[in-house]
Amino acid sequence: xxxxxxxxxxxxxxxxxxxxxxxxxxxxxxxxxxxxxxxxxxxxxxxxxxxxxxxxxxxxxxxxxxxxxxxxxxxxxxxxxxxxxxxxxxxxxxxxxxxxxxxxxxxxxxxxxxxxxxxxxxxxxxxxxxxxxxxxxxxxxxxxxxxxxxxxxxxxxxxxxxxxxxxxxxxxxxxxxxxxxxxxxxxxxxxxxxxxxxxxxxxxxxxxxxxxxxxxxxxxxxxxxxxxxxxxxxxxxxxxxxxxxxxxxxxxxxxxxxxxxxxxxxxxxxxxxxxx
Numbered sequence: 001x002x003x004x005x006x007x008x009x010x011x012x013x014x015x016x017x018x019x020x021x022x023x024x025x026x027x028x029x030x031x032x033x034x035x036x037x038x039x040x041x042x043x044x045x046x047x048x049x050x051x052x053x054x055x056x057x058x059x060x061x062x063x064x065x066x067x068x069x070x071x072x073x074x075x076x077x078x079x080x081x082x083x084x085x086x087x088x089x090x091x092x093x094x095x096x097x098x099x100x101x102x103x104x105x106x107x108x109x110x111x112x113x114x115x116x117x118x119x120x121x122x123x124x125x126x127x128x129x130x131x132x133x134x135x136x137x138x139x140x141x142x143x144x145x146x147x148x149x150x151x152x153x154x155x156x157x158x159x160x161x162x163x164x165x166x167x168x169x170x171x172x173x174x175x176x177x178x179x180x181x182x183x184x185x186x187x188x189x190x191x192x193x194x195x196x197x198x199x200x201x202x203x204x205x206x207x208x209x210x211x212x213x214x215x216x217x218x219x220x221x222x223x224x225x226x227x228x229x230x231x232x233x234x235x236x237x238x239x240x241x242x243x244x245x246x247x248x249x250x251x252x253x254x255x256x257x258x259x260x261x262x263x264x265x266x267x268x269x270x271x272x273x274x275x276x
Contacts, residue, residue: 046074047071047074047075047078048067048071053071053080053084056068056084057084061088061091061092062088062092064084064087064088064091065085065088065089065092067084068081068084068085068088069085071084071085072084072085072101072105076104076105076107076108077108077109078105079105079108079109079112079114079115081105082101082102082104082105082106082109082115083102083105083112083114083115083118085101086098086099086101086102086105086115086118086119086122087118089101089122090118090121090122090125095122095125095126096126098118098122098125099119099122099123099126099131102115102118102119102122103119106119106135111138111142113139113142113143113146113149116135116136116138116139116142116149117135117136117139117148117149117152119132119135120132120135120136120139120149120152120153120156121152123135123156124152124155124156124159127159128159129155129156129157129158129159129160130156130159130160132152132153132155132156132159133153133156133157133160136149136150136152136153136156137149137153140153145176146176147172147173147174147176147177147180147183148173148182150169150170150172150173150176150183151169151170151173151182151183151186151187153169153173154166154167154169154170154173154183154186154187154190155186155190157169158190158193163194166190167190170183170186170187170190171187173186173187174187179210179212180210180212181207181208181210181212181213181214181217182212182217184203184204184206184207184210184217185203185204185207185213185216185217185220187203188200188201188203188204188207188220188224189220191203192223192224192227197224197227197228198228200224201221201224201225201228204217204220204221204224205221207221208221215241218237218240218241219237219238219241219242219250221237222234222235222237222238222250223250223254225237226251226254226257226258227254227257227258229258231251231254231255231258234251234254235247235251238250238251
């Protein structure tokens with residue numbers, strides 16, 4: 001019996017060796033294929049071409065958010081993708097998310113001025129100007145001749161209730177760019193918030209006369225004029241840019257605000273949502 005078992009073991013041993021050799025040969029044959037496949041699996045996701053990115057900038061904010069979100073997911077160190085995603089989220093009113101994306105993008109590019117400015121804008125848009133001060137200051141220090149960080153800094157200081165610093169930053173921005181409407185507009189709204197509606201109107205009239213003025217400057221002028229009780233003039237300004245439905249809404253807000261006691265209270269009512 002032992003001899004039979006030994007014979008069986010002797011017969012089975014070459015079979016096992018043969019099976020093992022076949023398995024090794026199969027593994028060896030697969031190895032070059034796996035090696036060839038490995039680089040393809042490790043390759044980074046393909047990013048959009050410069051032309052595709054240029055086309056994406058012309059899309060609506062929702063489509064831009066989808067495009068730049070995909071690009072940023074593929075490469076979180078891509079400053080342009082981070083900037084595009086943060087800006088499109090802010091345009092959609094998703095300001096908390098915009099600030100988060102800008103913060104993430106700055107990890108790889110801590111000195112990128114465009115990202116610093118976008119982070120400041122996102123914090124201001126979500127009403128947290130205090131957190132916009134540091135990135136705006138850093139951007140201003142990197143490029144002292146750029147008015148954009150200073151006008152953002154002015155708004156940030158205002159939200160942080162640091163009025164004297166806000167005034168100084170706004171004036172510096174205007175001095176650097178007297179031909180730009182944005183710093184004049186921001187300074188005008190700072191004056192309006194302090195109750196100086198005639199001063200705000202004067203700055204806004206300077207702003208709307210400039211080639212760089214847009215709808216925001218003109219509608220802010222309409223607001224300041226209306227808050228001073230000149231509703232027919234305000235209505236004319238509003239109708240120049242807005243469709244009838246928005247005109248009706250804006251005029252209703254103005255009438256409600258003017259119905260409050262005092263210009264300062266009227267401005268506060270407007271900022272709070274029509275005196276509610």
